[in-house]
Amino acid sequence: MNKRAFTFIEILIVLTIIGLTIFPLMRMFSVSLEQVQATQESITALNLARLEMEKIKNLNFTVEQLKLQGSKRVELKLNKINWFVDRLIYKDTEPLEVQVKVFRKEELNKPKITLTTLIEDLE
Numbered sequence: 705m706n707k708r709a710f711t712f713i714e715i716l717i718v719l720t721i722i723g724l725t726i727f728p729l730m731r732m733f734s735v736s737l738e739q740v741q742a743t744q745e746s747i748t749a750l751n752l753a754r755l756e757m758e759k760i761k762n763l764n765f766t767v768e769q770l771k772l773q774g775s776k777r778v779e780l781k782l783n784k785i786n787w788f789v790d791r792l793i794y795k796d797t798e799p800l801e802v803q804v805k806v807f808r809k810e811e812l813n814k815p816k817i818t819l820t821t822l823i824e825d826l827e
Contacts, residue, residue, distance in 0.1 A: 748782055749806040749816035756789050756804045757819050767800045767825050779809075788812065799824035 756778075765773065770793055778789045786809035794801040799822040805815040 744783070745785065745808070746816060748785070749787070752780065752782070752787060752789050753804045753806045753817050753819045756791055757802075757821060760791065760802055760804075760823070761821070767823060770800060770802070770823060771795050785809075790815075797822075 760770070763770075773793070775790070775792045777791075780787045780789065788807045788809060790803075790805045790807070792803040792805065794803070802821050802823055804819045806817050807815050
């Protein structure tokens with residue numbers, strides 16, 4: 705009688721091969737998810753900075769009006785994350801330098817993104 709079955713060693717070899725291929729794939733997926741989340745945060749920060757910069761440009765204030773308005777900080781909550789958007793006006797520059805920095809509330813010492821523009825009266 706000719707019986708065919710898997711031996712214990714064959715089963716161990718197959719499980720070892722499966723383990724060696726599945727665990728790196730699982731790690732790759734978890735790293736990919738972390739990178740997607742970081743990219744989403746960067747895109748959100750960029751959009752917040754662009755929005756604040758567009759507000760500044762579309763106000764049609766003169767340089768003197770912007771200087772009087774001064775720097776400010778706005779707190780927002782988007783995608784379950786608390787954000788701070790800082791508008792910094794450097795009054796001693798010609799043309800007027802305006803900088804927008806976006807921070808996560810948990811990382812106030814390190815901005816996610818910084819945008820800078822120069823504003824000049826066109827008269």
